[in-house]
């Protein structure tokens with residue numbers, strides 16, 4: 001049982017994907033009806049290629065996502081993870097998400113594999129700005145360079161320091177809990193495997209089956225993450 005694993009674990013690492021934020025109102029990417037990639041080809045809008053070849057579409061795609069984040073905030077599941085970190089039940093969160101919600105909610109040890117949409121920076125001089133520049137449709141740096149979100153675009157590698165921290169955490173884990181990811185994007189989807197190979201118990205919580213379910217000790221489908229976290233929280237403090 002997941003509750004027993006959480007109670008007996010010495011080093012639990014939580015790994016989140018876009019499914020962690022859908023209950024906050026942010027669409028994920030690959031849910032059949034509502035995922036962002038249902039209507040857009042990620043390579044054409046969220047890539048370095050798009051930034052250089054179709055920059056207006058790139059700007060508008062990311063401006064929409066920045067505006068969408070403005071009206072959303074972390075749901076109760078995020079607060080539960082903050083409490084679990086404070087009480088030592090979990091040691092770190094590795095996230096693919098760029099909404100910054102784990103940090104906004106108050107989690108401390110958060111590894112953002114794919115960067116953050118809370119900031120933009122100049123493609124030329126790398127000067128950093130708040131994402132309000134995109135809200136205000138200000139897409140160019142003082143130096144004249146294009147401003148781009150501080151996220152990992154398709155065609156780019158992961159930030160070295162985040163990658164190494166995630167490797168380190170995955171190796172230390174004796175329990176690795178995936179929340180809301182289809183686990184289809186490399187190299188981010190290698191961390192659950194790395195943890196498993198190092199002897200961790202692997203739990204995958206996802207509305208739909210994922211391509212790594214065969215490696216998991218426990219798979220929980222068809223349950224909303226927010227509801228599951230609330231249920232676990234109630235048992236942990238019963």
Ligand code: APR
Pocket residue numbers: 016017018019020022023028029030031035042096097114180181182183184185205206207208223224225226
């Ligand atoms: N509860 C449980 N699972 C959910 C919920 C929910 N409330 N909402 C969505 N899900 C599940 C969906 O079934 C889906 O399989 O979350 C999963 C999210 O998968 P993706 O949309 O593929 O998102 P993710 O795995 O985070 O994508 C990884 O792909 O496009 C890139 O950089 C982007 O970080 C992203 C990466």
